[in-house]
Amino acid sequence: MEESEKSEELSEVEEKHHDTPEEKPLSRSKTKKTFLKKRRAKKSTTCTQCEKSCTTKQCLKLHMRVHTGEKPFTCDQCGRSFTQKVHLDVHMTVHTGEKPHTCDQCGTSFSQSSTLKEHMKIHTGEKPFTCHQCGKSFRQSSILKEHMRIHTGARLFTCDQCGKSFSQSSYLKAHMMIHTGERPFTCDQCGKGYTRSQHLKEHMMIHTGVRPFTCHQCGKTFLLESALKKHLRVHTKEKPHSCSLCVGRVFHCCNIYMRIRKLTLV
Numbered sequence: 028m029e030e031s032e033k034s035e036e037l038s039e040v041e042e043k044h045h046d047t048p049e050e051k052p053l054s055r056s057k058t059k060k061t062f063l064k065k066r067r068a069k070k071s072t073t074c075t076q077c078e079k080s081c082t083t084k085q086c087l088k089l090h091m092r093v094h095t096g097e098k099p100f101t102c103d104q105c106g107r108s109f110t111q112k113v114h115l116d117v118h119m120t121v122h123t124g125e126k127p128h129t130c131d132q133c134g135t136s137f138s139q140s141s142t143l144k145e146h147m148k149i150h151t152g153e154k155p156f157t158c159h160q161c162g163k164s165f166r167q168s169s170i171l172k173e174h175m176r177i178h179t180g181a182r183l184f185t186c187d188q189c190g191k192s193f194s195q196s197s198y199l200k201a202h203m204m205i206h207t208g209e210r211p212f213t214c215d216q217c218g219k220g221y222t223r224s225q226h227l228k229e230h231m232m233i234h235t236g237v238r239p240f241t242c243h244q245c246g247k248t249f250l251l252e253s254a255l256k257k258h259l260r261v262h263t264k265e266k267p268h269s270c271s272l273c274v275g276r277v278f279h280c281c282n283i284y285m286r287i288r289k290l291t292l293v
Contacts, residue, residue: 098108126136154164182192210220
């Protein structure tokens with residue numbers, strides 16, 4: 028089989044040198060030498076562990092560290108090691124605080140060019156990673172991967188305190204604050220603390236007076252989008268909550284619990 032492949036490759040080399048009529052064809056011995064030279068070069072830059080082909084011997088040398096685990100470049104600040112010096116140089120910006128890559132749209136700076144590239148998608152609106160289940164798109168493949176757990180029902184992150192599971196590590200982290208009592212996001216106006224930055228952001232509207240959600244029917248404004256959605260039912264007459272004890276009776280969410288409580292206490 029190997030001899031057959033060699034013969035086919037040798038024929039290809041011969042044909043290549045016969046394509047141009049004005050050029051004098053190479054002798055078979057010279058053609059064979061050219062073929063063997065290329066074959067040896069290819070073999071010398073191919074990984075013996077995974078058969079990955081590299082363009083140069085130096086490239087192969089760097090690649091082999093994936094298999095050997097060699098990390099010769101070590102950070103003198105924290106002791107973390109890297110396979111390549113360029114990776115160490117990028118890492119050092121964590122300690123120096125250097126952020127040489129700046130967004131020309133909003134002025135935000137980053138320590139790595141790859142992070143800036145991801146950030147630019149916010150301005151361009153680019154979302155190249157699309158969910159084949161619902162069509163929702165995302166800027167990063169990692170976010171799509173997390174989103175897919177909604178469809179698969181996978182909950183890989185479990186609380187060791189109460190056993191509750193979550194689809195994302197960030198959800199578990201926020202949940203753990205219930206057990207620890209930690210509230211890292213604090214209002215600088217009144218000192219009230221929250222487990223999530225979004226909750227603090229919503230709370231700050233009380234102090235600023237900002238009510239960004241406006242009803243297009245009557246002009247009434249609200250702090251939260253959920254409050255606006257609930258208010259719109261006044262105009263649409265929608266009553267989405269059915270009473271399990273009264274056939275055909277529907278209520279607003281604020282009344283359904285009162286209705287059931289009243290009937291169960293009778």
